[in-house]
Amino acid sequence: MKTKKPLGQLKLAVPSQEKPVTDYLTASGTFQDGDLLLNRQGMRLISEESSSQTPDVKDMELQFTMEDFEIVKVIGKGSGGVVQLVRHKFLGTLFALKGIQMNIQETVRKQIVQEIKINQASLCPHVVVCYHSFYHNGFISLVLEYMDRGSLADIIRQVKTVLEPYLAVLCKQVLNGLVYLHHERRVIHRDIKPSNLLVNHKGEVKISDFGVSAMLASSMGQRDTFVGTYNYMAPERISGGSYDFKSDIWSLGLVILECAIGSFPYRQTENEEGPLSFYELLESIVEEPPPSAPSDQFSPEFCSFISSCIQKDPQQRMSSLELLNHPFIKKFEDKDIDLGILVSSLDPPINFE
Ligand code: ATP
Ligand code: MG
Numbered sequence: 001m002k003t004k005k006p007l008g009q010l011k012l013a014v015p016s017q018e019k020p021v022t023d024y025l026t027a028s029g030t031f032q033d034g035d036l037l038l039n040r041q042g043m044r045l046i047s048e049e050s051s052s053q054t055p056d057v058k059d060m061e062l063q064f065t066m067e068d069f070e071i072v073k074v075i076g077k078g079s080g081g082v083v084q085l086v087r088h089k090f091l092g093t094l095f096a097l098k099g100i101q102m103n104i105q106e107t108v109r110k111q112i113v114q115e116i117k118i119n120q121a122s123l124c125p126h127v128v129v130c131y132h133s134f135y136h137n138g139f140i141s142l143v144l145e146y147m148d149r150g151s152l153a154d155i156i157r158q159v160k161t162v163l164e165p166y167l168a169v170l171c172k173q174v175l176n177g178l179v180y181l182h183h184e185r186r187v188i189h190r191d192i193k194p195s196n197l198l199v200n201h202k203g204e205v206k207i208s209d210f211g212v213s214a215m216l217a218s219s220m221g222q223r224d225t226f227v228g229t230y231n232y233m234a235p236e237r238i239s240g241g242s243y244d245f246k247s248d249i250w251s252l253g254l255v256i257l258e259c260a261i262g263s264f265p266y267r268q269t270e271n272e273e274g275p276l277s278f279y280e281l282l283e284s285i286v287e288e289p290p291p292s293a294p295s296d297q298f299s300p301e302f303c304s305f306i307s308s309c310i311q312k313d314p315q316q317r318m319s320s321l322e323l324l325n326h327p328f329i330k331k332f333e334d335k336d337i338d339l340g341i342l343v344s345s346l347d348p349p350i351n352f353e
Contacts, residue, residue, distance in 0.1 A: 064088075064132045064143055069097065076150070078195070081139070085146060095131065096144040124184075126177030128198055128208040147198035147206060149343040152259065156194060158346050161262040164302050168332035169339050170197075171256055171305075173205040175329070178252070178320035181210065182245040192251035193232045194258065203340030230278060231264060235286050235312050246314035249323070253309025257293060260302065265291035301328040 069086040072094070076083040080100040087094055129145040149155075152170070156162065162170070174197060181187050189196075189210050196209045230238055234250035237243040257265050266276060266284045276284065290310040293303045305328035308318040323329065 064134075066134055066136060066141070069095070069143075071097075086143075094146045094148075096146045098142045098144055099139045100142070101139055124177055124180035125204070126173050126206050127180060127210060128206045144208070145206070147200045147204075147208070149199040149201055149346070151195045151208075152197040152199065152205075152255070153194035155199065155343065155346060156259055156262070159342075162259040162342075164260070164299060164328075165332045165335065165337045166339055166342050167256055167259055167302075168329055169203075169337045170205050170259075171252070172324065172329050172333070174207060174252060175320050175324045177205075177207040178245075178248055179324060181207070182248070182320050188243070188245055189248050191232075192248050192255060193229060194255055197255065199339070199343050201340060201344055203338055203343060205339070230281060231266070233285070234314065236314055238282055239286050244314065245319065246317045249309050249317045249320065250311075250314075253306055253317075254291070257291060257306050257310065260293060260298060260306075299328075299331075301326075301331050304328065 068088055068090065070089055072085040072087055074082055075085045075096065078098075080098075082099055084097045084099075085094060086097045128147065130142050131145070132143040134141045134143075174192075178189070178192075181189055187210075189207060191209055192207070196207065198206050198208050200206075232251035232254050234243060234247040237247045254265055264275075266281060268274065268276060268280075290307075290312050292310070293306040295303050305323070305326050308323060308326060311317045318326065
C-alpha cells in the first residue's frame, strides 16, 4: 500500500519560465512539474526524492486517459483483441495497451474493472503490472507494463528448445510470481501458458493476464466459462471438477516440459496429423498417464521437477512454495545464469504491422 506523504513536506515551485506551460500538461489536463502532480482530482506529491525528467512510473498513482497515449505499433493479437505498444505523450514511457471487446452490461463491466484494478495492483516483480483500465466504445483497454522481448511462446518459436539451466532460472521467476498469487493473494491464475509468460531485455520473466480470462468469460455471459486454449488445463478442471491453486502447477509443468522437448507434450500418434481436437485432448489428459521428461535426455532433477508438477492427482502435485526449493531450481541458483543473454541473442518479437 502506498503511504500518503504528509502535506507539510509539499514544496511548491513556480515552473521555470523557459518552458511553455503546455509542456507540463498532458492531454487529460494533468499538470506535472518535478514531484508535483495536479489534475481535476486534485494535487499530489508523487515522489519526494525524484526530480528526474522522466518520473518513475512505479512511483506514481497514474491518472491516464486514452488521449495521453500515442500508438507506436501493434505487438500482438490474442483471442480477446489486439495488444499495442503505446507511448505516454508526457512521460515518454512505453506501455502495452491491451484492448478487450466486452459486450456486457454497464454494472457487470464496472464490477470487472474494479476486480481488475484490485487484482492487478500487483506488488510482485514477477507479475505484469496493470497500471490502469479504461472503458471505451465496447472495449476495455488495459495499460500494462511493457515487456520488450515478448512471450515465452515467441522465444520457443525461435529456439525450439530451452536448455535446463535457462529453464531453471525462468521457472524460478514464474514460481515467485505464483507464490505471490497463490500464497499472498490467495488466487488462482487459471491461464498459465507460454503466451502469458512475458520476458524483457533484462531477462525478467513475469506472469501476465491475471484476471483476464475471468473477464473474457464474463464478456461471454458466464463467469465460469473458459475462453482460450484448453491445452494446459489440469485434468480435474478440463473434466469439469472443482480445482484449486494446484491447477496452475499442472499448467506450469506442461509449459516447462514443452520448452525442454520442443513440442507440446500431448500430440497425435505418428500416423495422424495436426493438433488434437478438444475431445482427443480431454481424453488424453484425463485417461492417459501424464507426460514426463525422457530420463535419457534430461537430468534426474529436471525429470523429478516435471513429475512433481504434472501429477493427475492435484494432491500429489507440489505447491509453488515447495517447488521453489526443488533440487532442479536449487541446482542452478548460484550459477549466475543470465536469461537476458539468451533473449538478447534472439530476434525481437514479431511486429504485426
Ligand atoms: P489468448 O488471447 O488466447 O490468451 P495471448 O495470450 O497470446 O492469447 P494476448 O494476451 O492478447 O493473447 O497477447 C497477445 C501477444 O501480445 C502476446 O503473445 C505477447 O506477445 C504480446 N503481449 C501481451 N501483453 C504484453 C505486454 N504487457 N508486453 C509486451 N507484449 C505483450
Ligand atoms: Mg495473454
